Amino acid sequence: MGLNYYQIKKNILRSRKLVILATNTAGSGHPGGSFSMAEILGCLFNKHLKFDPKNPQWENRDRLVLSKGHAAPGLFSNMAVAGYFPESELETLRKFGSKLQGHPDLKCPGVEFCGGSLGTGLSYSVGIALAGKIDSKDYHVYTIIGDGESDEGQIWEAAMTASKYKVDNLTVFLDRNFIQQDSYTERIMPLDERLEGDDLSEMWKDASRWKTGDKWRSFGWNVIEIDGHRVEQIDAAIKKANRTKGVPTMIISRTIKGKSLEHMEDNPQWHGKAPDSDVVPIINLELESQFMIAPSIIAGDMTNLENEIKRCVSGRSDYIHLDVMDGQFVPTKTFDHLKIKELRPLTVIPFDTHLMINNPEKHIQNYIDAGSDIVTVHAEVTDESSFGEIHDVLKQNQIGVGFAINPETELPEWSYKFLSSLDQLIVMSVVPGKSGQKYIEETHSKMSRLNSILKQHNFSGYIEADGGVNLENIGSVFADGARAFVGGGAIIGQQDVRIAIREFRDEVLKSRRSILLEKSNELGGSDLVNKWIGLHVIGEKREQIKKIAKEAGYIE
Amino acid sequence: MNDPIMTDMRSEYTKTLIQVGKDNPNVVVLGADTTDSLKTSSFGKEFPNRFFNVGIAEANLVTVSAGLAVSGKISFASTYAIFLPGRAVDQIRNNIAYPSPLGKKGLNVKLVVSHGGLSVGPDGGSHQQIEDIAIMRVIPNFRVFIPADTIAVSKLTRLMVNEYGPFYMRMARSKTPLVHSESQEFQIGKGITLRDGSDCTIASCGITVRMALEAAELLQKEGISCRVLDMFSIKPIDHDLLEKAARETGCIVTTEEHNILGGMGSAVTESVSESYPVPIKRIGAQDMFGESARDKEVPLLLEKHGITSFNMVKQVKEIRNKKL
Numbered sequence: 001m002g003l004n005y006y007q008i009k010k011n012i013l014r015s016r017k018l019v020i021l022a023t024n025t026a027g028s029g030h031p032g033g034s035f036s037m038a039e040i041l042g043c044l045f046n047k048h049l050k051f052d053p054k055n056p057q058w059e060n061r062d063r064l065v066l067s068k069g070h071a072a073p074g075l076f077s078n079m080a081v082a083g084y085f086p087e088s089e090l091e092t093l094r095k096f097g098s099k100l101q102g103h104p105d106l107k108c109p110g111v112e113f114c115g116g117s118l119g120t121g122l123s124y125s126v127g128i129a130l131a132g133k134i135d136s137k138d139y140h141v142y143t144i145i146g147d148g149e150s151d152e153g154q155i156w157e158a159a160m161t162a163s164k165y166k167v168d169n170l171t172v173f174l175d176r177n178f179i180q181q182d183s184y185t186e187r188i189m190p191l192d193e194r195l196e197g198d199d200l201s202e203m204w205k206d207a208s209r210w211k212t213g214d215k216w217r218s219f220g221w222n223v224i225e226i227d228g229h230r231v232e233q234i235d236a237a238i239k240k241a242n243r244t245k246g247v248p249t250m251i252i253s254r255t256i257k258g259k260s261l262e263h264m265e266d267n268p269q270w271h272g273k274a275p276d277s278d279v280v281p282i283i284n285l286e287l288e289s290q291f292m293i294a295p296s297i298i299a300g301d302m303t304n305l306e307n308e309i310k311r312c313v314s315g316r317s318d319y320i321h322l323d324v325m326d327g328q329f330v331p332t333k334t335f336d337h338l339k340i341k342e343l344r345p346l347t348v349i350p351f352d353t354h355l356m357i358n359n360p361e362k363h364i365q366n367y368i369d370a371g372s373d374i375v376t377v378h379a380e381v382t383d384e385s386s387f388g389e390i391h392d393v394l395k396q397n398q399i400g401v402g403f404a405i406n407p408e409t410e411l412p413e414w415s416y417k418f419l420s421s422l423d424q425l426i427v428m429s430v431v432p433g434k435s436g437q438k439y440i441e442e443t444h445s446k447m448s449r450l451n452s453i454l455k456q457h458n459f460s461g462y463i464e465a466d467g468g469v470n471l472e473n474i475g476s477v478f479a480d481g482a483r484a485f486v487g488g489g490a491i492i493g494q495q496d497v498r499i500a501i502r503e504f505r506d507e508v509l510k511s512r513r514s515i516l517l518e519k520s521n522e523l524g525g526s527d528l529v530n531k532w533i534g535l536h537v538i539g540e541k542r543e544q545i546k547k548i549a550k551e552a553g554y555i556e
Numbered sequence: 557m558n559d560p561i562m563t564d565m566r567s568e569y570t571k572t573l574i575q576v577g578k579d580n581p582n583v584v585v586l587g588a589d590t591t592d593s594l595k596t597s598s599f600g601k602e603f604p605n606r607f608f609n610v611g612i613a614e615a616n617l618v619t620v621s622a623g624l625a626v627s628g629k630i631s632f633a634s635t636y637a638i639f640l641p642g643r644a645v646d647q648i649r650n651n652i653a654y655p656s657p658l659g660k661k662g663l664n665v666k667l668v669v670s671h672g673g674l675s676v677g678p679d680g681g682s683h684q685q686i687e688d689i690a691i692m693r694v695i696p697n698f699r700v701f702i703p704a705d706t707i708a709v710s711k712l713t714r715l716m717v718n719e720y721g722p723f724y725m726r727m728a729r730s731k732t733p734l735v736h737s738e739s740q741e742f743q744i745g746k747g748i749t750l751r752d753g754s755d756c757t758i759a760s761c762g763i764t765v766r767m768a769l770e771a772a773e774l775l776q777k778e779g780i781s782c783r784v785l786d787m788f789s790i791k792p793i794d795h796d797l798l799e800k801a802a803r804e805t806g807c808i809v810t811t812e813e814h815n816i817l818g819g820m821g822s823a824v825t826e827s828v829s830e831s832y833p834v835p836i837k838r839i840g841a842q843d844m845f846g847e848s849a850r851d852k853e854v855p856l857l858l859e860k861h862g863i864t865s866f867n868m869v870k871q872v873k874e875i876r877n878k879k880l
Contacts, residue, residue: 059628105655106655106656106657106658107656107658109658112626113626113655114650114651114654114655116650117646117647117650117651120615120619120646120647120650120651123615123616123618123619123620123622123623123647123651124619124620124622124623124626124651125623126616126620126623127619127620127621127622127623127624127625127626127627127631128623128624128626128627129623130584130608130620130623130624131584131623131624131627131628131629132627133605134584134605134606134629135627135628153615154613154615154616154619154647157610157611157613157615157616158616158619158620160611160613161608161610161611161613161616161620165608
């Protein structure tokens, strides 16, 4: 089974938007902590939790306990996306008569724990896990605790109890976002090494300071430390936890409070505050404008692709683009599924396999078996029937379905019916088969034609730009609608992949900021532009955004 | 009165748990490092996979019990009174009383404590819980019992197994005199008339029931007919029985080893003042803490707070003059 990467991503996006809808309508609530755990819940709900929304009390269901109950909007939005109740019901959050209480409550079928009083959910989870052991049930208990609530002594009472009774049917995520209500956790009650200076970035940057894992290890837990916003890391950690017998597992997930919205990220003010209505459309646009960087390893040393994978890992790429060329569909030959299979154990980062081969339907199973997470086939070598076949087998295997068109190819009409369930559309901006080509400028106008077709047919996947993308043009390619960027020479060709990727991200960020400012200006003129800028209080963001707004003439 | 037969509540509690545990595989028992004292460790020897000792961690004790209960278990969590309501009231409220699965009220957890009230003795004021009834009585969905003897303990334990929902039951540390017959029935919200009378009513609970019976005996010798009620079910309280006593006897003395503020006496007063107000005198801890007293000195400690049959006699005589 593949990771189901794009489907999880899409549902996480839907959930985040519902959190905004719910807290805005309610006029209060906790978006920050809902967003820091969004990927964790997304991965659980869309991949690992066994549940039946039609039968919430199904006795063999896995149990999800949200100990940090103030993040209720995050839980409820995932439950709505999972089908427990209509998404529109999020508008009743915190209202009189609603089952969606300010904190999770058994009033809402499917909720397992009444949260609100912090520090208690772990003990409760231990009780559920013990009951599962007594009854020899094979359900699993997943619990999310916060770092703020780890101040509570009861967390550690429960930690000892779980360890004593060897509840290996319990997996806990620590949503380590470094922020609690009053301020940063390391100021209020350090979980890691005490922070002496004023430079808060030390909390995240300096891994030698991190002691939380040691704490849990010393309590007898299996401890896994991950980036809590990386779906593939969460997935891998859960699988590892489920394989671990005799001890409970703690997955320390380093996260960012308010993740996905620049003005909320790492900002303690958004612990418990709802967004205003006038900025909601801008927020939603920002949420829709998440992006990913995928280095293409064939631009590196073809004799040592293993090393190129390692460079992608240390460079923190979002996924890895694998160009498979057969020497027939394109003149060049690169590697095939056997190589992918060899590379697969090197990383959990999703493999974005781009098949530039003839008769892809004949080979698709090999690429599934090799461990691809997304497989893209070309319009030029498929038709309605063969693509339909490929589409179905990929979906069955929880692998992202990609479709690619060459520069001279228009989206074929037969493909329209697949657009709504398509995960990725690669719009080639060079002629495939050679690396080092220049971006074909006509792609910009092609993108604008494509966008209207895609919208018409409810495309909800990601457009991936592939070919000649570099620091100079990535901003405009993003503005065209691309959300995933393949980087060949511009990334893999660079000495330091990590810096190259960071520079790519910065350029996209600039482009995104100007798009959001344009939207602010369109909706509310300079007042709203100023308000939007004013929301950005952490770090250098405000000045940078202000500069863009001035240059665009939105403000004086 | 004859010399009483003295029996041990803690032993009876665990004996009953083991009996019901054989019939009902869902009964689980939890403790917090007081399981030898409470005797519940014997349940653990009988059913090792249904017994959990969470150490000196009462908050954890309460919440783990809740997690088991929400998964279909009938959790009996036990330690000393001072360490449950006195220490873990947030967990009791938010993890047991508040969470209500559809169609139910609260979770199926029974908090059964020992060492309630002043009669704890030598451990001193820090261990003498005189506030638990006040605390537990105001938490919605909880029902509150104070049994007078081991017959009540056994029958109420069985009752709690069969009756869904959160309960609090407070036992005494020392052996207690038998006051009930084996055939006595116990129902939620139903007080027991142990002795009829027409001039006054003593509403009692726990170890003060025997004292009330002794007081009634003494009063009888002086020609005063005193009714004695065992109000073991403090919540819900038996409004009908209390109204009847108020109408028929015209005055009420309450007795308990709990603060007179918020305890059984307060519950009786609240009830009677809404149905048929009559003069009421509350005997109990006089809004002051207890203190150490060796076992044989416990009567002196109780006397300091007026918890004696002699004081009951005195108060009955005084309150009869205030009848409306």
